[in-house]
Amino acid sequence: MNSSKRFALVAGETSGDLLAGLLLGGVKQRWPDLQSFGIGGPQMAAQGFEAWWPSEKLAVRGYVEVLRHYREIVGIREQLRRRLLAAERPDVFVGVDAPDFNLDLEASLKGAGVRTVHFVCPSVWAWRADRVEKIRRSADHVLCIFPFEPDLLARHDIAATYVGHPLANVIPLAPDRTAARATLGLRDENTVVAILPGSRASEVQYLAQRFFRAATLLLRERPHLRFVVPALPSLRARIEAEARMAGLGEALQVLDGQSHTALTACDVTLIASGTATLEAALFKRPMVVAYNMNWLSWQIMRRKQLQPWVGLPNILCGEFVVPELLQDQATPEALARAVTEWLDAPAKIHTLQQRFTSLHHALRRDTAQLATDAIEQVLES
Incomplete structure (x- = not known):
């Protein structure tokens, strides 16, 4: 040959x-x-x-x-x-x-x-x-x-x-949260929220501020929360500027990429709709899926939508297994509330993790x- x-x-x-x-x-x-x-x-x-x-x-x-x-x-x-x-x-x-x-x-x-x-x-x-x-x-x-x-x-x-799906072979069936936290300098007892506002400049433009304001609200209620934000090199300066404006200080850590490490380490993720939501599902992490874009683009896309779900975990499971907050629904208050609901529901998280494990096997x-x-x-x- x-x-x-x-x-x-x-x-x-x-x-x-x-x-x-x-x-x-x-x-x-x-x-x-x-x-x-x-x-x-x-x-x-x-x-x-x-x-x-x-x-x-x-x-x-x-x-x-x-x-x-x-x-x-x-x-x-x-x-x-x-x-x-x-x-x-x-x-x-x-x-x-x-x-x-x-x-x-x-x-x-x-x-x-x-x-x-x-x-x-x-x-x-x-x-x-x-x-x-x-x-x-x-x-x-x-x-x-x-x-x-x-x-x-x-x-x-x-x-x-x-x-x-290639990611199903790259991501382990049982991610090592302790090792990921050690890599990021986090302790096992920390409650960690991974914030993933997207890998495009337009996504960061429309979502980062909403996500960081939601993090600020969460921090007021739970002062011991820790936040990690993976950032591509081309977007890091912009993400850091948005984080400073939100006043999150030392509670937030901006990472050089390392999205898989962040998803392994976290308890829940606030995440932009897209391929990253499938990665979060394969890491068996509860999530709040959000999206916001130019108003006209949203009107055009909404008219073309054929299913009630936008997030890949929901599409693949055929139901709303994780919340989706899109466009005007993606307010900082609603995002913070949805994250809190996960943090207060360990039994619900366990059920979700079983569902995501079955999905992982199907995609391997x-x-x-x-x-x-x-x-x-x-x-x-």
């Missing part, structure tokens, strides 16, 4: 970079001389990936926010398309999530004879059913991270494989091997 393959990948944000990095690790075992290039981040770079643009360039959420960066993003996509169809033509293109960017690019590449794979099924079951036809035009194969998705896609003649598969097998079939078809 030829061990030299050329893979182009695009991962548009922190979660996509993590998934793509895990995928590349498996792919390199199958094709040791793999060349990989495109748009990505540090997890992909650690696997030898050549980033022509950093993944942060695509880390924009919300219709209005995307419009502000539209010309730059479209320009990057067109430059990438031309490069991939010229001297850098790959054996396969793998679009990792970022469907608004990747599906159009995949359609163009597929039309020119490049094999295309989309990793992470777009949430057609939650937000945009109209996207199904675009997926069919764009992707030769879809790698699904949730077990119900391949059957859904098969109804629309889209080839797909359930590969499990050899993702890298299953994904690599599927990609190999695409290359041979």
Whole structure:
């Protein structure tokens, strides 16, 4: 078997970079001389990936926010398309999530004879059913991270494989809270709240102040609380400024990344809706899910919503197992109250942890091997 393959990948944000990095690790075992290039981040770079643009360039959420960066993003996509169809033509293109960017690019590449794979099924079951036809035009194969998705896609003649969720293999079934707390300089007897306001600048803009004001209210009632806030390097200064404005002082610790350590160490997390909520579920942590965005973006998204839930733990469990406070509901007072309700309900937390353990088992598969097998079939078809 030829061990030299050329893979182009695009991962548009922190979660996509993590998934793509895990995928590349498996792919390199199958094709040791793999060349990989495109748009990505540090997890992909650690696997030898050549980033022509950093993944942060695509880390924009919300219709209005995307419009502000539209010309730059479209320009990057067109430059990438031309490069991939010229001297850098790959054996396969793998679009990792970022469907608004990747599906159009995949359609163009597929039309020119490049094999295309989309990793992470777009949430057609939650937000945009109209996207199904675009997926069919764009992707030769879809790698699904949730077990119900391949059957859904098969109804629309889209080839797909359930590969499990890579995070379910990275995150241990029984996280070591004591070790995580020692790493962060916290004691076992501390009550710890992890605050995760998101990995995008727009999320921090709309959520950080609300989360920190909620933390201030909690601290008034429970002076011994401790707060930990993972922060990407590019967002740390902004998060620290918001924390200072809230006056949390030594009760709050801003971390360099370390989101998994924070989730392992905490008793409960106040968290932005997104992939991080699934991570919190896999760490078996109770959470309060929140989101807030530009008003117009929210109105557009709300009209496209197909299910009553937004948070991934609720979607996967099929019910509100954790509270969701969205847009105008996400007031500091409501957020603080929801966190308090978890801290005062150990029996409810135990039940939730059992539910999340079952979910963890369902999502555990050899993702890298299953994904690599599927990609190999695409290359041979």
